[in-house]
Amino acid sequence: MDTLLAALLVLLALGAVTALVVLVVIALGARALSRRNRVSPDVATPAPTSWLAAPTAPARLHRRLRSAVAVARAAAASPGANPQLADIARELESEAVALDGHVVVTARMPTRARRAHSAALSARIREVERLAGQLSVEAAQAQAHRVAAGQPTALDQLAEQLDALEQARREVAQIEADAGIDRVSPYAVPEAETGRAQPGT
Numbered sequence: 001m002d003t004l005l006a007a008l009l010v011l012l013a014l015g016a017v018t019a020l021v022v023l024v025v026i027a028l029g030a031r032a033l034s035r036r037n038r039v040s041p042d043v044a045t046p047a048p049t050s051w052l053a054a055p056t057a058p059a060r061l062h063r064r065l066r067s068a069v070a071v072a073r074a075a076a077a078s079p080g081a082n083p084q085l086a087d088i089a090r091e092l093e094s095e096a097v098a099l100d101g102h103v104v105v106t107a108r109m110p111t112r113a114r115r116a117h118s119a120a121l122s123a124r125i126r127e128v129e130r131l132a133g134q135l136s137v138e139a140a141q142a143q144a145h146r147v148a149a150g151q152p153t154a155l156d157q158l159a160e161q162l163d164a165l166e167q168a169r170r171e172v173a174q175i176e177a178d179a180g181i182d183r184v185s186p187y188a189v190p191e192a193e194t195g196r197a198q199p200g201t
Contacts, residue, residue: 033049033052034049036052037049037051037052037066038066039062039065039066039069039093039096039097039100040069040093040094040096040097043097045062045097045100045104046100046101046104047059047062047100047103047104051063056107057118058103058104058106058107058118061103061118061121061122061125062100062103062104064125064129065096065099065100065103065125065128067129068092068096068125068128068129068131068132069092069093069096069132071132071133071135071136072088072089072092072093072131072132072135072136073089073093074136074139075089075132075135075136075138075139075140076088076089076090076135076139078139078140078142080139080142081138081139081142082138082142085135085138085139088131088135089135092128092131092132092135095128096128099121099124099125099128102117102121103121106118106121
């Protein structure tokens with residue numbers, strides 16, 4: 001009897017732990033979706049998480065604001081961007097957050113009123129998108145100026161590293177050749193480079 005009771009207690013404990021783990025996973029997943037649904041990563045949104053994929057007009061307006069803020073943030077964080085772009089991006093982000101609140105309120109209105117307000121909001125969101133795109137263009141032009149001015153890009157730096165490795169390989173192979181080392185080496189220079197003839201020729 002005691003053994004059966006102990007087994008039941010163990011099963012209950014395992015069930016409780018499993019349920020707790022499931023609840024924690026669900027809570028973390030819901031939190032992640034909620035954060036992903038934000039227009040600004042730093043500000044909670046009143047928009048429901050279903051708007052991440054819902055085909056309704058308010059949900060589409062909400063996602064457009066999210067995308068515009070993402071573009072503005074990326075532009076402000078790009079290398080060589082004018083520091084003023086960061087200030088403009090922050091102001092644009094604040095405006096987008098405010099508009100997102102209006103979108104949520106508008107979604108709860110009666111159909112006729114919702115249509116009128118949605119049209120006005122859509123026009124303002126288009127302006128946010130236009131400004132975000134302009135920020136992106138400004139950042140891209142700044143990056144283009146860096147390249148045009150001869151500043152090294154990531155590809156240039158990789159090319160320099162590969163050239164240095166190739167030069168080191170040639171130097172090691174030459175040292176081996178001068179020392180009379182005749183063996184297969186990972187640093188061996190192809191015969192076309194060393195000018196050594198094939199055996200028997």
